[in-house]
Amino acid sequence: MSAQRVHDNERSYAIELISAINDYLHGKDMHIKRAGGESTINERGRVKFPDVLLFSDRQRSTILQGWEIKCPDVKIDDEAFVSDARRKAELLGCNSCILWNFQHAELHVRTKEGSFEILESWTISERITDRASINAFQGEWMAFLHSLVDTIELFIASGRIKQRELGEVITDSVMPKIINDNKASVSTALKGRTAVDALVDINIRSWWRTVAKEYTLDESDAYCAYAKMLLIGWLNKFLFANLIKVYYQDAREVEGIAEGCTVEDAARCFALIASRCGFYHLFNSPPYFDSLPEATLSDLVQFNGLLQMCDLDQLDSRYRHRLLEESISSAKRQVSGQYPTPEPLARLMAELGVRNATGHAWDCCCGTGTIGKALWERKVKLTEPVMDDAADRAYRTTWLSDIHDFPLQVATLALSPREHIDSLLLVFQKNAFEVEPGTMVEFIDPSTGEEVGKAVPRFDTIASNLPYVDFNTKEIGRYSQIKDELKQEARAAGIKLHDRNDLYCYFCLYLERLLNDGGVACLLTSNTWLFSQAGVSFFEMLALKYQIEGVFVNGQARWFHKTKVMNALLVLRKKKPGDTPSDVRMGVVHASIGDLDDPAKRSAIVESILAGSDRSALVSQHRYSLEDIRRFHAWGITLYALCFGASSLSPLAGKLVPISSLFEVFRGVKSGYDSAFYSDDPCFVDPPFCFPLIKNLRGTHSYTLEPNQYVFICDKSKDELAREGHFKTLGHIRRHEAGVTESAKSNTPYWYSLPAGKSFHFATMMNPGDRLFFAQAGGDVCFANQRLICLRALSDHADLPLAHALLNSCAGLLMLESSGGPMGDGALDNRKESLASLSMLDPSLVAPESRQAILNAFEPLKGRPVKPLREELYEADREAFDKAVLQAFGLEDLHDRIRNALSTMVKVRTEELP
Numbered sequence: 001m002s003a004q005r006v007h008d009n010e011r012s013y014a015i016e017l018i019s020a021i022n023d024y025l026h027g028k029d030m031h032i033k034r035a036g037g038e039s040t041i042n043e044r045g046r047v048k049f050p051d052v053l054l055f056s057d058r059q060r061s062t063i064l065q066g067w068e069i070k071c072p073d074v075k076i077d078d079e080a081f082v083s084d085a086r087r088k089a090e091l092l093g094c095n096s097c098i099l100w101n102f103q104h105a106e107l108h109v110r111t112k113e114g115s116f117e118i119l120e121s122w123t124i125s126e127r128i129t130d131r132a133s134i135n136a137f138q139g140e141w142m143a144f145l146h147s148l149v150d151t152i153e154l155f156i157a158s159g160r161i162k163q164r165e166l167g168e169v170i171t172d173s174v175m176p177k178i179i180n181d182n183k184a185s186v187s188t189a190l191k192g193r194t195a196v197d198a199l200v201d202i203n204i205r206s207w208w209r210t211v212a213k214e215y216t217l218d219e220s221d222a223y224c225a226y227a228k229m230l231l232i233g234w235l236n237k238f239l240f241a242n243l244i245k246v247y248y249q250d251a252r253e254v255e256g257i258a259e260g261c262t263v264e265d266a267a268r269c270f271a272l273i274a275s276r277c278g279f280y281h282l283f284n285s286p287p288y289f290d291s292l293p294e295a296t297l298s299d300l301v302q303f304n305g306l307l308q309m310c311d312l313d314q315l316d317s318r319y320r321h322r323l324l325e326e327s328i329s330s331a332k333r334q335v336s337g338q339y340p341t342p343e344p345l346a347r348l349m350a351e352l353g354v355r356n357a358t359g360h361a362w363d364c365c366c367g368t369g370t371i372g373k374a375l376w377e378r379k380v381k382l383t384e385p386v387m388d389d390a391a392d393r394a395y396r397t398t399w400l401s402d403i404h405d406f407p408l409q410v411a412t413l414a415l416s417p418r419e420h421i422d423s424l425l426l427v428f429q430k431n432a433f434e435v436e437p438g439t440m441v442e443f444i445d446p447s448t449g450e451e452v453g454k455a456v457p458r459f460d461t462i463a464s465n466l467p468y469v470d471f472n473t474k475e476i477g478r479y480s481q482i483k484d485e486l487k488q489e490a491r492a493a494g495i496k497l498h499d500r501n502d503l504y505c506y507f508c509l510y511l512e513r514l515l516n517d518g519g520v521a522c523l524l525t526s527n528t529w530l531f532s533q534a535g536v537s538f539f540e541m542l543a544l545k546y547q548i549e550g551v552f553v554n555g556q557a558r559w560f561h562k563t564k565v566m567n568a569l570l571v572l573r574k575k576k577p578g579d580t581p582s583d584v585r586m587g588v589v590h591a592s593i594g595d596l597d598d599p600a601k602r603s604a605i606v607e608s609i610l611a612g613s614d615r616s617a618l619v620s621q622h623r624y625s626l627e628d629i630r631r632f633h634a635w636g637i638t639l640y641a642l643c644f645g646a647s648s649l650s651p652l653a654g655k656l657v658p659i660s661s662l663f664e665v666f667r668g669v670k671s672g673y674d675s676a677f678y679s680d681d682p683c684f685v686d687p688p689f690c691f692p693l694i695k696n697l698r699g700t701h702s703y704t705l706e707p708n709q710y711v712f713i714c715d716k717s718k719d720e721l722a723r724e725g726h727f728k729t730l731g732h733i734r735r736h737e738a739g740v741t742e743s744a745k746s747n748t749p750y751w752y753s754l755p756a757g758k759s760f761h762f763a764t765m766m767n768p769g770d771r772l773f774f775a776q777a778g779g780d781v782c783f784a785n786q787r788l789i790c791l792r793a794l795s796d797h798a799d800l801p802l803a804h805a806l807l808n809s810c811a812g813l814l815m816l817e818s819s820g821g822p823m824g825d826g827a828l829d830n831r832k833e834s835l836a837s838l839s840m841l842d843p844s845l846v847a848p849e850s851r852q853a854i855l856n857a858f859e860p861l862k863g864r865p866v867k868p869l870r871e872e873l874y875e876a877d878r879e880a881f882d883k884a885v886l887q888a889f890g891l892e893d894l895h896d897r898i899r900n901a902l903s904t905m906v907k908v909r910t911e912e913l914p
């Protein structure tokens with residue numbers, strides 16, 4: 001008998017068992033309410049469901065147990081039989097399964113350790129030995145079946161057999177499994193298409209270039225990511241069509257997608273549903289959507305069967321709602337690997353952004369729609385008390401768009417009404433740079449199925465989490481043009497807009513065109529522009545176009561789980577004609593996502609920000625005039641530092657001097673061939689060519705540098721070395737000759753003549769961690785490697801001990817911390833250039849008695865290890881020293897403010913990733 005025939009038999013036996021169980025259950029009040037599984041039995045796909053399923057509700061939304069059915073020619077302990085049954089139970093998250101071959105039956109249950117074991121086994125009838133006897137002794141297995149159902153009922157009552165909600169099963173197990181099991185083969189199918197049509201590769205790679213950054217946590221291969229996106233798209237179509245059947249008769253067409261259907265049949269069916277029910281982005285088909293191997297289509301058909309089996313349209317609407325919510329968050333988790341904006345943060349942005357709830361609001365880079373949904377909810381909340389049609393009105397004024405079609409599917413799901421409505425969903429696909437007021441966008445009207453065009457209005461609110469695409473992208477249409485226009489506009493205002501601003505900076509400026517006068521943009525960006533050179537002119541442009549109601553950085557944990565990304569939240573109000581420039585607010589939101597999820601805490605934050613006053617301990621903010629900001633910039637202080645109240649440094653005006661007027665600032669030596677030039681062994685070459693090296697300050701525990709390696713520096717020829725008897729050095733050179741790097745080849749006169757670099761007086765680390773300090777070089781000639789930034793006094797008469805103390809005072813260290821920003825991994829993003837443009841307390845202003853007091857107070861610190869800054873600042877000797885320094889400048893009152901600002905900045909920067 002062919003395998004297919006065997007299977008057909010088993011399938012019909014399974015169907016017989018299902019109806020026998022249902023007959024037995026009829027009229028009884030048991031935990032087991034129904035059996036099912038008819039529509040999911042399929043041998044062709046990769047993902048398989050049990051042949052028989054027991055449910056604990058009549059709608060079949062809660063699964064109790066799966067059964068694996070075979071004929072007696074498959075032994076009850078057959079390895080494949082057992083493992084299939086257990087695997088299917090796992091897929092459904094069930095803790096038990098039944099194996100049944102008409103001769104024997106077994107109940108397998110999951111142990112506490114997670115493996116399955118046999119709990120009970122039964123002989124149904126010794127007389128049933130082959131297929132013919134199944135029919136002959138039907139009475140025997142039927143009687144046993146009834147007793148088995150009763151036994152299972154007892155196990156359920158005792159809690160040994162547990163149930164699982166279908167919603168969870170679908171979103172947490174089945175969808176991820178179908179995606180994971182099929183993404184490689186779909187990706188291979190896509191590659192197959194590329195082999196015969198080079199354009200496919202061009203299109204997939206061009207898509208990938210604009211999204212790759214969003215996928216960093218997830219997929220690294222363009223084809224796999226695209227395959228995954230296609231699969232999620234298909235699964236969403238099935239799920240959503242089944243969920244909306246209850247409101248839209250036409251969505252029932254999905255039931256026709258069954259075994260034997262082709263990909264084209266399925267696509268036609270969804271196109272029909274789209275044309276009659278709307279939800280275009282969900283049902284529409286992205287390029288190459290039909291690259292589905294047969295087994296994948298089979299899995300999708302089974303998935304459809306599973307959805308139908310559980311009578312989604314009979315479900316209580318709360319349950320249907322929950323299933324939708326679960327599937328949205330599951331899609332978000334897997335989609336895209338994008339960083340969906342956490343919901344509480346989206347709500348905060350909506351609450352900050354929506355001031356006129358009847359005006360139009362837009363998320364121009366909506367991704368999976370989290371912010372769009374929050375905007376809609378906020379509008380409903382504010383208008384409900386005064387308007388009967390609040391929900392409909394909110395739909396008519398909430399716009400969502402994204403450059404990619406795919407996240408829009410999830411966005412459509414997120415925004416979809418829970419009940420039937422006739423409003424259009426204003427969700428569209430467009431590059432935001434191509435949207436202008438008046439741009440016509442097409443939508444499908446769900447009440448007529450007709451296309452309707454709508455002109456994009458000017459908005460009262462734009463709230464968006466802008467993409468993390470860096471400055472050199474060339475993929476986004478109209479980007480260069482907009483950039484040029486904005487640069488020209490900036491030039492006219494005397495601002496030189498830098499070319500190295502990331503894409504989101506241009507977005508922030510561009511969006512002003514789409515706002516009504518007085519309209520608000522609440523935008524989330526990465527925080528890196530706040531400490532980049534390019535960020536300053538961007539900020540000047542922002543201030544030209546908007547009243548900056550706030551630039552806030554996050555001060556507690558990361559808002560995006562498991563990423564290094566730290567954010568800036570911008571609250572900008574478009575200037576009205578005649579508006580005069582007002583102060584700018586910059587601050588820190590010290591709230592975790594958990595805090596933002598608490599409505600009371602969130603409203604207190606919103607009130608503080610909108611009112612510009614401290615109504616919540618979770619927000620700290622500082623006012624600056626543009627002149628202040630320019631002055632701080634001239635001192636080398638970044639915008640990022642201003643958020644933390646570097647304003648406490650204002651009284652230093654007139655007491656500072658540029659570091660570069662006293663010191664030359666440079667980086668240590670870059671060897672380009674570390675193994676040849678550096679060693680831990682002080683005797684690796686002959687003594688005249690071996691010098692102490694400071695590799696980093698990790699091993700330096702005091703304010704005096706401790707060399708931690710040795711460097712080879714030599715400009716003698718090999719002949720000279722031989723003549724002078726430096727054979728060790730010669731041997732060292734020969735040993736490394738074969739691997740000379742390109743960079744070493746450029747050394748002169750010989751590849752091993754490393755430019756010695758300069759000696760120096762002080763050094764500090766590039767990218768320091770929690771210890772922040774300037775260390776002084778000891779007596780010996782020594783060199784630093786490139787991880788150090790070195791300071792060498794320009795004058796032979798410089799007062800080095802005093803300069804060293806001033807640089808290491810709390811004011812000096814706040815300046816150092818304020819010259820950079822957090823790298824996201826705990827380190828400070830500082831550079832030689834940032835230190836070279838920084839200012840320090842002016843040593844020439846210190847009176848002789850104060851000088852001595854400072855040096856005396858510094859002495860105890862030099863005799864002990866340098867501690868992590870947040871401890872260091874609170875040590876008694878350090879406190880006395882800092883006060884002595886501030887006193888010398890008449891600034892002792894500043895001590896607390898400086899210490900607080902510095903310790904908060906270091907805390908935020910070094911806080912561990914969640």
Ligand SMILES: C[S@@+](CC[C@H](N)C(=O)[O-])C[C@H]1O[C@@H](n2cnc3c(N)ncnc32)[C@H](O)[C@@H]1O
Nearest residue numbers: 340341365366367368370402403431432465467
């Ligand atoms: C950080 S994600 C937004 C996340 C979203 N708030 C969510 O919760 O899923 C940025 C989005 O910007 C979109 N995007 C990138 N460039 C765009 C452009 N030029 N126009 C419109 N959208 C763009 C990306 O496709 C991505 O979905």
